[in-house]
Amino acid sequence: MNTITAAALVPLLPFAAAALILLTGRSAPGFVRPLAVLPTLTAAGLAVLVAVRQGEDHRTLLAATELTPTGDAALPVSLALQLDGYSVPVAVLVAVVASAVQIYSTGYLRDDPRYPSYAALVSLFTAAMLLVVYTDDLMVLLVGWEVMGICSYFLVGHYWETPAARAASLKAFLVTKLGDVPFLIGILALATDTGTFRISAITASLTGDGATPPEHPTLIALLLLAGVAGKSAQVPLHTWLPDAMAGPTPVSALIHAATMVAAGVWLVARLLPVFTASAAALVVLAVLAALTMTGSALAALAQDDVKRVLAYSTIGQLGLMTGALAVADRDAAVFHLLTHGAFKALLFLAAGVLIHAAGTGSLTALARMRDLRYSAPDAFWGLTIGLLALAALPPFAGFFSKEAVVVAAEHAARGAGHGSPVPVAAGWTVLVAAVITALLTACYATRLWLMAFHDPVGARPEPAPRAAPVSPAMSLMLWLLALPALGLGIAYRWLPDWFPDGTPLEPELTTSATATGAALLGILLGYGAWRRRYETDDAADPGPALLGRLFRPAAAGFRLDGLYAALFVRPVGGAARLVRFLDREVVGTYVRGAAGAPGRLGALTRRAQTGNVQTYLSVLAAGALVLAATAVLTTAGG
Amino acid sequence: MNPLLAPAVLTAAPGETREFLSPAGVEIVFVLVGLVTLGAGILCVTSRQLVHAALYLVVALGGLAVHYLLLTAEFIAWVQVLIYLGSVVVLLLFGLMLTRAPIGPSPDADSRNRPVALAVAVLAAATLVTLVADAFRTTWIELDTPHGRSGDIGASLFRHWVLPFELLSVILLAALVGAIVISRKRGPAPAEEEQR
């Protein structure tokens, strides 16, 4: 099979599966499971095949067929593929994680009556993300981008019986759309400036010898950044992601690990030359990344729900990736995207098993349960490995990728890259924030692990509830994902050869010592705080002790939602009430008057309709008389 | 008032001088009979006894026949007597009987519309009389040679007006049939009637 054909089949297979499931899911529910799993698995296999073929010679493959005229002959929209060192491994990650999620879901949602639509939407979601990864055309990318937005809306609202899910799905949709509007404008502005929608052509025109910078680099970069912030849950549009935990856990795994949130980072990585053309945009990106990292890590430290802790950790890790992009190192960003996809999928799926076993996701409740690690051993090991990777301890995958980011930031801060467009300030911002985040991340990972499982003297009062055994498919997926979470980091040796930029990704001694030291310090802090609480209290939450007065605002996500409510929701609501009042009382009065006046006039005239012939005749005669007299008088007068 | 309404031709015979309202014999008779006719007409529309009203109508129509004679239209006069007095009034009297009209004075002969009717009638009379008197104030009818002799009317009728005349007969036939159809009694079904 031709490599291009195989690559085109990768997004097409899940898409066809989604269409088939939606068409036949109701009438033939028995086919839903194979239809959901097999095409995604095949797509994963094809993605691996494409990766192998492309990895043989590291050549960038471009293929395009014109899709539709746009009214501007110079700006055609084409169905184009770009298979290079970035898109191929990311597609493998997406397809593998999606396959894992699909297989896991067959067990997790075994008894769900809406499983067919769920499976179809997950397939569609996967197809859209694969399209975003492979495409070389900004308009086609936008299509995938928006399809993901609508799929996330449906999937987050899967349990639409609960008001929380309804609110969360609406919020996810609206917040991401809020970013998408400037994003669309940015795409159009970029295409106008560069004269093409093709990503490869845009990047080629911005790099190399004959580089021609766009006319409005900062404006375009900031507009695109709005969409990225919405999709990748960066400050200030991150608020939808923690609420999106109302969806099923596999969906969270899919959204957080490989699709949706990764799309924003992916787009910046793809269009990095556009961003490096504007130093201001890079600084903004760095500040956003730093704020996102530290803020989300603080908030994660205060959350009570396991999934919300993981959601905030996702925001933080995405911040780390944008940080890497802010220092113009997309190799590090994509590397971290890959490892993070692996260990975050593992974390979510393990959390799903844990919640299934314990019957609750609340850390306070989990901290009262005895022997959870024995009643849910898969979850225990999955969470342990995932959290270690998240805390970036060697030799887990997270360590290497995070190290690559920190190294890149350190290089930028030292101004090492000669002729590099990255401002030193951006480098320092990312570096400091990354080190602080390393400490905090290790701290909340420790807190999560200790509160869920650690019970050295058996002091917990309640036994773990007896839950139905976890399906083997779910356990299998946990162990399958644990492998890359453990060992993917070693890929730093080969990835620079594969990635087009070819930046070295090796850890350096100073930075790794600093970051790992910070992480160890965080673990110690977390353990110490937990230990003190554990000896005095059965619900041993070290969060308040660690955060002090910051705990309450952090638990509420620093009250950003309240701020948005005050800034946007309430004025809009007031305006809506005003419009309703105007419509009902002012416009409505005219309408009612317009209807009522003829009605009253009619009631008045119908009184003349007495049925008495003589009255009619009298009026007729009098009228004729008046007419005759008038005629005579006017003729005579004239 | 308006010369347009007064035809200039035949206003007065040449060489003759006539005064306005110069009482000639015919005119005196006309006025006297006219007063009787008008009085009978007014009594006809105001009388509270229904049969009396019909009889006043006879007087009024008879007075009109006299007027036709005075205007030398003898044929029309006799037709008027024959048809109007002879048949129409008889029909009306039959109608009164069939609808069980009371013999004595009936107090509800007039409707509540009376004041309006009076106003309309007076106004109509005022308008018409003003108009007519003003328009024909200097016009005289030459009555020396009779104009409506039966022979002339007959010749004209069957020479120039024969088609409308035949049409009229059809109309009369249609009216006859229509009147019978309308007034035929449609009671309950015959079987039902026999049961009673």
Added chain:
Amino acid sequence: MHLVYPAVLSALLFSTGVYGVLARRNAILVLMSVELMLAAVGLNFVAFDVWLRDTLHSGQVFTLFLIALAAAEIGIGLAIVLLVYRTYGDNAVDRLRALGDRRADGGDAGRGTDPGRDAGDAGDTGDTGEPAAAPAGGAAHEREAAA
């Protein structure tokens, strides 16, 4: 003879007929008033025909037609009045209001006369309730006659 005499007389007779048509309650009296109006028109026709010395005698011929039409009209009119009287037991034109606009509470839109409701009419004219009794009585009479 002065033309004004027949013309004025005709106008006055016509107005009298108008008054009768508008003021009389009994349908037969209304028909009489119509006859009066037609007769007045006939006088006008003849007078002007004689004045104009029309060689075709149009005016007099039209009067003839008029008389014939009046006879036809009175025949049809009386037939209708009889039918109305037989159906509703009344021939007072101002009480035949089946086509009038009833208020929403009116229940008997199918009936022609409305003696009970129009109490004002009866009170005005000193009516002793004879028309109110007429429908039932009239219908009974008809049935008796049929039997």
